Amino acid sequence: MHSPDLSQTLAKDRHFLQRAFRQPEKFGGLAKVREKYAKSHEIYQKRRQNLPKPQFDGTLPVHECLDDIKTAVQNHQVTIICGETGSGKTTQLPKICLELGRGAAGLIGHTQPRRLAARSVAARIAEELGQNIGQSVGYKVRFTDHTSRDACIKLMTDGILLAETQTDRYLTAYDTIIIDEAHERSLNIDFLLGYLKQLLPQRPDLKIIITSATIDAQRFSEHFSGAPVIEVSGRTYPVDVLYRPLHSTDEDEAEMETADAIADAADELARFGAGDILVFLPGEREIREAADALRKSPLRQNDEILPLFARLSAQEQQKIFHPKGDTRRIILATNVAETSLTVPRIRYVIDTGLARVKRYSARAKVEQLHVEKISQAAARQRAGRCGRVAAGVCIRLYSQEDFEQRPAFTDPEIVRSNLAAVILRMAALKLGDVAAFPFLEAPEQRYINDGFQVLQELGAVETV
Incomplete structure (x- = not known):
């Protein structure tokens, strides 16, 4: 017995229905199976009718590629979207998927690297669809799940989606997955x-969209057997980059000098006119030191100084x-503000050029957190934060020569991780043998x- 058209049912029921229609006697007879099909079909139709109708105002660079993106998503299982900071891909892609009727058979899952981004992107998409968060658009981060049964878009951290593979091996709760950043x-x-x-x-009905800013697009495309790459132009406003290197070469002195250099750079930027300043620092301690220096600065007495790091409350x-x-607001942030988030009113960026990075030392056999120089790609991401609302200015607290000597891209975490932890995690997630797993690198x-x-x-693994 051939199964009827299963594309009009919920993704989570399709595998079962396919087997049930092949051997109905195993599942209580044909009438029972048809009943199950009818129920799934009815919920699917209802979800499809209730999908929000997205509007596109044409103001973002990604809107120029709407037709190309729709065609690629319809015709390919995997689409790679390569767009600079500020192109609007993060908020517009789920809306494009809605327009294609995705989100009816299952959720449009949309991952973000950070909890803060997952929450704020969900709020933004809900607002653009004219709804409250938790209706059609929900989010799930550690300890918090704001997703209703009727939701069609779900924002989450990539760790949450990975954890869901434990209880839903084929990710049948989703009909589309967007891996952002x-x-x-x-x-x-x-x-x-x-x-x-x-x-x-195993899931020919699943659509995957992978997005990134400073992506090595070719590598991603090859990983997914030649998936199409769509380039989206980035921000629309120019950003002037000024180099103001620190004088001290001694690390401890440079650290003390950084806080004062930030205060001086803020004074310099204030002369360019109104607009908020976003400052990138490696960690919480440096944020507190910079906040103290700014509060002591006589010219910054009236400014609002706000910290932004992952441990802050929502x-x-x-x-x-x-x-x-x-x-004027001066926002002191770790690299949590480097991607996905558009902080309103930012006209200026001060970049220390540093970030806290976890690295494994094979000699000492320990993982350590080091403050390291960021890559050129990360520096461009940071500068791009201020070209979104108007022409911006970015002050880098290091020299142009220093910038040019930095690596082009940031090392993937797997290259700098303790593989003992990776092997254990893969075993816990039942991902199979490390050597056979299709890693990008x-x-x-x-x-x-x-x-x-x-x-x-x-004694954490058994010897074979």
Whole structure:
């Protein structure tokens, strides 16, 4: 017995229905199976009719590529969208998917590298669809799930989606998955890209969209067997980059000098006119030191100084997105503000050129958090934060020569991780053998062997 058209049913029911129509006697007879089909079909139709009708105002660069994106998504299982900061891809892609009728058979899952981004992007999309958050658009981050049964778009961190593979191996809750900011190449993103590559043949109805800013697009395309790449132009306003290197070469002195240099750079930027300033710092301690220096500066007495880092409460973080009055705001952020988020009213950026990075030392056999120089790609991301509402100015607290000597891209996390932790995590997630897993960039065999050796010494894995 041939199964009827299953494309008009919920994604989570399709595998069962396919088997049930083939052998109805195993599932209580044909009438029972038809009943199950009718129920699934009815819910699908209802969801399809209730999909929000998105509007596009044509103001974002991504709107110029609407037709190309729609065609690529309709005709291919995987589409790669390469767009600079400010192109609007993060908020507009789920709306484009809605227009194509996605979100009816299952959710449009949309991952972000950070919780703050997942929450704020969900709020923004809901607002653009004229709804309250938690209706058609929900979000799920650690300890919080704001997704209703009727939702069609779900924002989440990539770690949440990865965890869901444990209870939903084929990710049947989704009919579309958008992996945003893939260039961040965190372990979670690399695991997801490998997992999805293995899943594609088993879920021919699943559409995957991978987006990134400073992406090595070709590598992503090859990983997904020549998936089409669509380039979206970035921000529409020019950004002037000024170099103001620190004088001190001694690390401790440079650290003390950085806080004062930020205060001086803020004074310089204030002369360019109104607009808020976004300052990038490596961590919380540096944020507090810079805040103290700015508060002591006689010229900055009337400015509002706001910290932004991952450990802040959601309430504190939300202040950043709702400026009050005309007071100039100086936002002191870690690299949490580097991607996905558009902080309103930012006209100026001060970039220390540093970030806290976790690295594994094979010699010492420990992972350490180091403050390191960021890559050129990350520096461009940071500068791009101020070209979104008007022409901007970015002050880099290092020299142009220093910038040119930096690596082009940030190292993927897997290259700088303790593979013992990676192997354990893969075992916990049931992702199979590390050496056979389709990583975008496979770790070297000797590091895999080292990782196994550490785990065997600890008695964490059984020797084969």
